[in-house]
Amino acid sequence: MEYGFMVFWYIVVIAVVVCYAMLDGFDLGVGALHLFAKKDEERRIFLNAIGPVWDGNEVWLVVLIGGLFAGFPFAYATLFSSFYIPLTLLVFALIFRAVAIEFRSKKSFRWWRSTWDVLFFFASVCIALIVGMALGNLIQGIPLDGDYIYQGTLVTTFTEPYPILVGIMTLALFMMHGAIFLVMKTEDELQEKLIRWIRPTSIFFIITYAVTTMVTLIYQTHMVERLRQRPYLFLIALANMLVIANIFRVLHHKKFGWAFISSCLNIGLLLALFAVGIFPDLVRSSINPEEFSLTITNSTSSLKTLQILTVIVIIGLPLVFGYGFFVYRLFRGKVRIDHTSY
Amino acid sequence: MDVVTLSRIQFGLNIAFHYLFPPLSVGLGLILVIMEGTYLRTKNPVYHQMTRFWVKIFALIFAMGVATGLVQVFGFGTNWARYSRFVGDVFGSILGAEGIFAFFLESGFLGVLLFGWNRVSAGMHFFATIMVALGAHFSALWIVIANSWMQTPQGHVIVGEGSAKHAEIQSFWRVLNNPSSVDRLAHVLIGCWLTGAFLVLSVSAYYLLKKRHLDFAKKSFKIGLIVAGVSVVLQFFSGDSSGRLIAEYQPIKLAAFEGVYKTKTPTGMYVFGVVDTKENKVTGLALPGLLSFLVHRNFKQPVPGLDQYPKELWPKVGIVFQTYHGMLFMWGFMLFAVFLALIAVCRRKLLQSKWTLRLLVISVLFPEIANQLGWYSAEIGRQPWIVHGILKTKDGVSAALSRGQVVFSLVLFAMIYLLLFILFIYLMDKKIRQGPPENEGTEEYRDRFK
Numbered sequence: 001m002e003y004g005f006m007v008f009w010y011i012v013v014i015a016v017v018v019c020y021a022m023l024d025g026f027d028l029g030v031g032a033l034h035l036f037a038k039k040d041e042e043r044r045i046f047l048n049a050i051g052p053v054w055d056g057n058e059v060w061l062v063v064l065i066g067g068l069f070a071g072f073p074f075a076y077a078t079l080f081s082s083f084y085i086p087l088t089l090l091v092f093a094l095i096f097r098a099v100a101i102e103f104r105s106k107k108s109f110r111w112w113r114s115t116w117d118v119l120f121f122f123a124s125v126c127i128a129l130i131v132g133m134a135l136g137n138l139i140q141g142i143p144l145d146g147d148y149i150y151q152g153t154l155v156t157t158f159t160e161p162y163p164i165l166v167g168i169m170t171l172a173l174f175m176m177h178g179a180i181f182l183v184m185k186t187e188d189e190l191q192e193k194l195i196r197w198i199r200p201t202s203i204f205f206i207i208t209y210a211v212t213t214m215v216t217l218i219y220q221t222h223m224v225e226r227l228r229q230r231p232y233l234f235l236i237a238l239a240n241m242l243v244i245a246n247i248f249r250v251l252h253h254k255k256f257g258w259a260f261i262s263s264c265l266n267i268g269l270l271l272a273l274f275a276v277g278i279f280p281d282l283v284r285s286s287i288n289p290e291e292f293s294l295t296i297t298n299s300t301s302s303l304k305t306l307q308i309l310t311v312i313v314i315i316g317l318p319l320v321f322g323y324g325f326f327v328y329r330l331f332r333g334k335v336r337i338d339h340t341s342y
Numbered sequence: 343m344d345v346v347t348l349s350r351i352q353f354g355l356n357i358a359f360h361y362l363f364p365p366l367s368v369g370l371g372l373i374l375v376i377m378e379g380t381y382l383r384t385k386n387p388v389y390h391q392m393t394r395f396w397v398k399i400f401a402l403i404f405a406m407g408v409a410t411g412l413v414q415v416f417g418f419g420t421n422w423a424r425y426s427r428f429v430g431d432v433f434g435s436i437l438g439a440e441g442i443f444a445f446f447l448e449s450g451f452l453g454v455l456l457f458g459w460n461r462v463s464a465g466m467h468f469f470a471t472i473m474v475a476l477g478a479h480f481s482a483l484w485i486v487i488a489n490s491w492m493q494t495p496q497g498h499v500i501v502g503e504g505s506a507k508h509a510e511i512q513s514f515w516r517v518l519n520n521p522s523s524v525d526r527l528a529h530v531l532i533g534c535w536l537t538g539a540f541l542v543l544s545v546s547a548y549y550l551l552k553k554r555h556l557d558f559a560k561k562s563f564k565i566g567l568i569v570a571g572v573s574v575v576l577q578f579f580s581g582d583s584s585g586r587l588i589a590e591y592q593p594i595k596l597a598a599f600e601g602v603y604k605t606k607t608p609t610g611m612y613v614f615g616v617v618d619t620k621e622n623k624v625t626g627l628a629l630p631g632l633l634s635f636l637v638h639r640n641f642k643q644p645v646p647g648l649d650q651y652p653k654e655l656w657p658k659v660g661i662v663f664q665t666y667h668g669m670l671f672m673w674g675f676m677l678f679a680v681f682l683a684l685i686a687v688c689r690r691k692l693l694q695s696k697w698t699l700r701l702l703v704i705s706v707l708f709p710e711i712a713n714q715l716g717w718y719s720a721e722i723g724r725q726p727w728i729v730h731g732i733l734k735t736k737d738g739v740s741a742a743l744s745r746g747q748v749v750f751s752l753v754l755f756a757m758i759y760l761l762l763f764i765l766f767i768y769l770m771d772k773k774i775r776q777g778p779p780e781n782e783g784t785e786e787y788r789d790r791f792k
Binding site: 055069079081083088090101150313316340 | 401402405406408409410412413415416418419420421423424426427429430431432433434435437438439440441442443445446447449450451452453454456457458459460461462473505508510511512514740741742743747750751754758762765769772773
């Protein structure tokens with residue numbers, strides 16, 4: 001039973017990652033596209049498209065960290081202390097994104113706005129890259145010794161080629177996701193323009209996706225192990241490709257809502273592949289993957305805590321989805337600028 | 343300096359800078375509920391104008407709170423990995439609950455509060471305001487419970503050996519309802535209400551002094567004064583109760599707060615003083631027997647001094663004595679400010695009472711300083727423990743951490759905070775000078791003319 005709870009909590013943590021990536025993913029994508037819009041008016045529409053929701057989306061990151069801390073404290077402690085410098089930079093980027101959104105509209109002179117525009121852009125790009133690089137590190141493994149203490153140098157393992165590749169793919173994924181989101185939230189000329197933006201972002205994504213997949217198949221063979229053992233899991237990979245194809249099919253038919261949903265599914269399936277691949281490791285040791293890795297069994301909380309957490313989730317999640325649904329429904333449709341806007 | 347000291351400075355800096363903002367948003371949240379509720383009841387447009395003005399201020403404060411708050415969930419893991427491993431089972435679940443039950447509520451409805459004016463009905467908007475205020479209170483609830491467990495831990499068992507030694511939950515309810523939770527939560531929330539109320543008083547006093555937006559300023563002033571007046575009295579009882587709690591569960595901390603080196607009958611209480619940590623004595627003005635009375639409710643019984651306890655368990659007496667007394671002074675200033683304001687209002691001479699108004703303009707500093715000093719006292723007073731009686735602070739720091747890393751992050755944090763603080767003050771100042779929107783926007787609620 002205890003093992004069942006651990007697996008359940010692993011699924012919960014992954015589900016929270018999926019929610020974060022699907023929701024804050026488009027905020028970050030919008031941020032990464034921000035500087036490509038040249039007019040102030042367009043940039044305002046971008047910001048107001050995410051305005052009422054980005055804050056709540058970011059909470060998924062807090063819940064993710066809280067869930068990891070609570071469910072797998074040893075993994076949380078090791079991961080966060082090992083990635084000290086990259087995560088500190090992530091924190092700075094998160095701070096700057098939040099204040100850039102809030103501060104930008106407070107003054108109308110040009111240098112003020114363009115300063116915050118640039119910061120918003122760089123912060124969003126950095127967040128996407130670092131989150132992706134962290135996932136890349138979890139796939140590749142980090143040098144952990146027998147006491148689960150990090151043995152690497154400051155940033156070198158973090159910035160090896162494979163994590164960078166995953167980071168760039170994540171950025172590309174979010175940019176495409178953000179572009180589709182913006183198309184859904186805009187109209188007329190700007191929408192036409194944004195539809196044209198989907199092409200480069202999706203080409204960017206497809207290329208990085210293909211390269212990452214190949215590199216993973218060749219160099220990260222442990223990721224494919226489980227899929228070999230249970231061939232039906234290849235259905236996830238297949239579904240993933242179909243969903244990606246579907247994004248372009250529905251875009252062609254101008255069904256932008258469906259394109260956005262497909263893009264969300266794409267993110268979910270990619271992360272499902274990630275989750276299946278690394279399972280049961282949470283933090284893989286590159287020194288001795290068999291013995292020094294932090295798995296769901298050796299980094300977990302007590303059964304009692306996992307049960308308490310399960311109760312919290314059962315009570316909390318319907319509420320969270322309830323007001324999430326309410327807020328998204330309320331702000332559905334095209335962006336309108338009025339005097340309460342950013 | 344070693345990694346432990348640097349990490350403590352960094353954690354202190356992060357949390358102290360963060361804690362400038364949440365008390366404002368908790369307190370202002372409550373006041374927004376009062377303002378919007380009054381508007382819906384009276385339909386007086388000035389209350390609508392007030393709600394809209396303070397919502398804009400709230401938004402800026404909230405954004406700062408979110409931006410700086412996120413730092414904290416990283417901080418436990420990056421700098422305090424061994425602490426996180428040790429307490430994750432207990433502490434992590436409380437933090438997770440905070441995210442699920444408080445942050446989503448707060449941030450979800452904030453969108454409605456800020457951008458929903460003409461998308462939802464007036465009743466629905468008011469509901470969103472209540473939810474945001476409630477969410478802010480809930481986040482205080484969970485994090486104060488988590489901290490209270492670190493002060494007076496219970497409901498857990500220690501298992502494992504060596505590096506695998508850690509605390510596990512035995513009874514979640516006993517963890518949540520640990521001896522200091524309720525008292526400390528009350529103390530913190532009242533502090534938050536004071537902070538919000540004095541912000542409103544400060545800004546209103548500024549307008550009254552400049553004779554601008556008089557109707558708006560008077561009505562805001564009144565609400566601020568009522569909340570501040572009630573809270574400042576409540577804080578007296580809460581402070582007394584918290585003090586007795588510390589006397590029971592953390593007697594060393596209390597002795598350090600009050601500078602009681604030698605156990606004496608009866609024990610006096612210093613109004614102010616200078617601590618000589620070499621000679622182990624305090625020179626200052628003491629009221630005889632008062633501490634005995636506060637702790638035991640009689641003037642005779644002694645309060646145990648630091649001489650009763652081994653020196654390695656003492657916190658830094660010189661610091662906590664001053665921060666603690668500073669907090670008490672700030673409470674005195676708040677009481678004084680409320681008192682002067684009440685006199686001016688009762689004599690119907692508020693506009694003429696220039697000096698009272700001038701004092702009130704800066705009065706938001708009193709609760710802010712009190713909040714800061716109170717937390718320094720609570721946390722530095724707990725040293726050398728990170729979790730009282732269970733884990734020492736020096737044993738909580740990350741093993742994989744080097745000095746260079748912490749220096750790097752600390753310097754950058756300090757620079758970023760300085761920049762943010764300047765920008766925040768600049769934008770607040772600008773918003774306040776600009777004043778409330780003139781009443782062109784009263785038809786903002788969707789159903790205004792229905």
